[in-house]
Structure formats: structure tokens, C-alpha cells
Amino acid sequence: FWRLLVEGRSGVRDWPKSRPIHWPGDGPMPQGGYLDDVDLFDPGLFGIAPSEAASLDPQHRLLLEVVWEAFEDGGISPADWSGRRVGVFVGISNNDYGRLLAGRAGKGSVRLTIGNAASMAAGRIAYLFDFVGPALTIDTACSSSLAALHLAQRSLQSGECDLAVVAGVNLILSADVTASLADAQFLSPTGRCHTFDGAADGYIRSEGCGAVLLKSKSAA
Numbered sequence: 001f002w003r004l005l006v007e008g009r010s011g012v013r014d015w016p017k018s019r020p021i022h023w024p025g026d027g028p029m030p031q032g033g034y035l036d037d038v039d040l041f042d043p044g045l046f047g048i049a050p051s052e053a054a055s056l057d058p059q060h061r062l063l064l065e066v067v068w069e070a071f072e073d074g075g076i077s078p079a080d081w082s083g084r085r086v087g088v089f090v091g092i093s094n095n096d097y098g099r100l101l102a103g104r105a106g107k108g109s110v111r112l113t114i115g116n117a118a119s120m121a122a123g124r125i126a127y128l129f130d131f132v133g134p135a136l137t138i139d140t141a142c143s144s145s146l147a148a149l150h151l152a153q154r155s156l157q158s159g160e161c162d163l164a165v166v167a168g169v170n171l172i173l174s175a176d177v178t179a180s181l182a183d184a185q186f187l188s189p190t191g192r193c194h195t196f197d198g199a200a201d202g203y204i205r206s207e208g209c210g211a212v213l214l215k216s217k218s219a220a
Contacts, residue, residue, distance in 0.1 A: 001208070012191050012204055025179035031180070031191035033206025038062070038171055046128055055111040057097040059169045060121055062209040063090060067125055067167055070211040078129045086131035087161035089152040090122040091144030096173035125165065133161035144168060145210070156216050168209035178205055 004011050011033045015021060017184060018036075023029045041061040045068075053061070071078050087182035098116030114120060118137045127133040140147045145168025152164035173176065181187050188194075188202035 001210070010192075011206070016172050021175050023175045023179065025175070025182050027182075029175060030178060030187045030189070030204070031184050032172060033202055033208065034172070035207045038173075038207070041065070052111055052115070055101070055115040057095070057116045057121075058173070059092060059094065059097070059171050059209075060115070062171070063121060063125060063167055063169050063211070064128065066169075066209045066211045067165055070165070070167075070213055074213050076213065081163060082130040083132060084163070085133040086126075086129070087133035087152060087155045087164040088122045088126045088131060089144070089148040089155070089164060089166045090125070090134040090137050091139075091148040091168035092118060092121045092137060092170070093139045093141050093144045094177075096171065096177075099112075099176075100174055104117060110170070121156060121169070125167075127180045133164075149212075152214055156214060162213040162215070162219065165211065167209070169209040171207050172205055181205070 001011075003009075012031050013034060014031055015023075015029050016034050016036065019034075021029075038058050041053055041056075041058070043050055043056075046064050047103055050055065068078075095116065095118065098112075101112050101116065118139060120137075122135040122137045125131070126133075136151060137147070137149065138144050138148045145166075148168060149166050152166045155161050156188075178187070186202055188204055190201060191204060193203055194200040
């Protein structure tokens, strides 16, 4: 994301050919900000069995990877915070993977349920690192990440936690929502956002994941 900003490039493009999808809408599928290799994951690093990983929402997998990287980038060892008051605040509002797997039944169905529950987006991170602060998953649609950041700030200010993990994630794994938004003319046919501009003709659905670690100013 930083390289895109520095180089003045756009991440908006056509749907990746490597990801099969059924497009039910009229005309071509709108462009969006799509990630590569969202199916790749190293479950062993997080103590997750490969069979369990298959039932785990790829958004949750991305969160684990990016939160791990946030600790690395911050020069902080998660082990040093094990058993301590670390809050986890995650913004997430999409559940395409759970809907795609809804037809599966029989053995492994419990893993499907747990692996796609929105509450587990924050709970799994807290469990993995043994954090004992608040663990909240926030869904306020497009403002989910901002709301998570707001709640994390309030938690730090009140002394509820000493360190806060704030993250947001979104993946588009089904075309159904995109098709309905395109039919309603919510999405930009030009594949560009012109916010507050006369040329504005809709918005763009995109994918991504980000995580930051927060402390109060005095502690940081």
C-alpha cells in the first residue's frame, strides 16, 4: 500500500484470472482492488492444523499474518506480552467464505462454524498470543476499522489495556454482493473514486488488511 502511494500507482484492476468466480450480473464485473494469493497460508506457524486451516476464513488467516508482521515491524516480541493486558480490536464486515461453505455438512462442520464466526477474528488473535485484554470484533460496515481504532483508543485512555492491537480486513470471495451493488449503480463504471468531485460516479470495492500496535503516549 505504501509503495502504491509513493509511486502514484493504483491497485484497482480486473478480477484476477487465478480466482474462479461466478459473475451473475449484467455486463462485465466491475474493477476492484484485489489481492493476489489470498489462498496461501502457513498454518503451522500459528499452531493450526492444515485440515482446520481449510475451514478458516481467509480473512482470519490474513489477520494472523499481518498482526504477526505488525509486532515484527514494531520490534516487539508477542511473547513478552503473554498473559498481559493487551486488547485486540478488529474491524470486519464481510463473510463471503462462510456463505460459500454454508452448504457443507457432516464432519468438520463445527470447524466451519468456529472458523467463520466474526467474533473469532479477534478471539483467535488473543488466544494465539495469550492476551488477556478485551477482544472485540467490530462491524460498522465501511467504518469498521475506524470504529475499532476509536474503541482501542478509549480502552487505552481508561487504563483497560496497556497495549492495543488494531486491525481491519476485507476480502471479496463471492460476486453476489458486487453484482447487487452494480445493478443498483452504487459502483463506479470507470473503476475510479472521485470523492467530493463532480466526476464522482460511484465507489469501488476493494480488499486489504492492515494492523497497528498502539500504546498511550507516556508508555510509548
